[in-house]
Amino acid sequence: MIICGASAYSRDWDYVRLRKIADEVGAFLLADISHPAGLIAKGLLNDPLPHCHVISTTTHKTLRGPRGGLIMMGKDFENPWGQKTPKGELKMMSAVLDGAVFPGTQGGPLEHVIASKAIAFEEALSDDYFKYILQVIRNAKTMAKEFVDRGYKIISGGTDNHLMLIDLRSKILQASRLKTHW
Ligand SMILES: Cc1ncc(COP(=O)(O)O)c(C=O)c1O
Incomplete structure (x- = not known):
């Protein structure tokens, strides 16, 4: 299958x-x-x-x-x-x-x-749901673009739907570093 x-x-x-x-x-x-x-x-x-x-x-x-x-x-x-x-x-x-x-x-x-x-x-x-779901897609595209503009790597460069996968490896998100930010 x-x-x-x-x-x-x-x-x-x-x-x-x-x-x-x-x-x-x-x-x-x-x-x-x-x-x-x-x-x-x-x-x-x-x-x-x-x-x-x-x-x-x-x-x-x-x-x-x-x-x-x-x-x-x-x-x-x-x-x-x-x-x-x-x-x-x-x-x-x-x-x-x-x-x-x-x-x-x-x-x-x-x-x-x-x-x-x-x-x-x-x-x-x-029609209300259509407006809603169109907005969901718009929101996701805007969010993906904002991440890219801020130097994050979005897998495949963007989104066609409401999902996105962010590659955080370049951001070195280690617990020790996070602690210092907080
Ligand atoms: C691709 C996919 N199919 C099915 C499911 C099952 O969803 P749930 O566990 O909420 O019933 C999920 C959950 O996120 C999913 O990602």
Whole structure:
């Protein structure tokens, strides 16, 4: 399985290219869009849905919702491991995923969290949310630029999303030095 999605990756993902690689090597492609989900939902970053077999996300990062998650598929397909139903039919991938969630790893549904997710999605559909998420990107770009202007090294030189990774090695941030500043 090839996973695209990370905690500190500040650039957009080329899902078309990754799918091409996955198909070449017979790999399953999973996009974990936990961090940029809100930016993707508003069309500000590439959409993994047409290209990845499965997409997972949390609902409490840029989506601004309750703590929770989502597993999504753009298109259903027969599971590649030959898992069958009791009737001997090949299970669809969605059924394998559903089975892994419940009764695989989860029990009773958290109705209040499901309701909160619905509210977060409704908010994400609004123009207000679009303004908000645009501002998130603007803030991150300004912050990255300010760091660069002050001599900090930002990995890849900037950001396409709301994340940035700062290389502090040139700043010799040692505990002993910090103490003298404080
Ligand atoms: C890429 C990625 N996926 C998933 C998660 C899971 O988030 P949580 O532990 O908040 O559910 C994180 C956490 O930051 C993450 O960075």
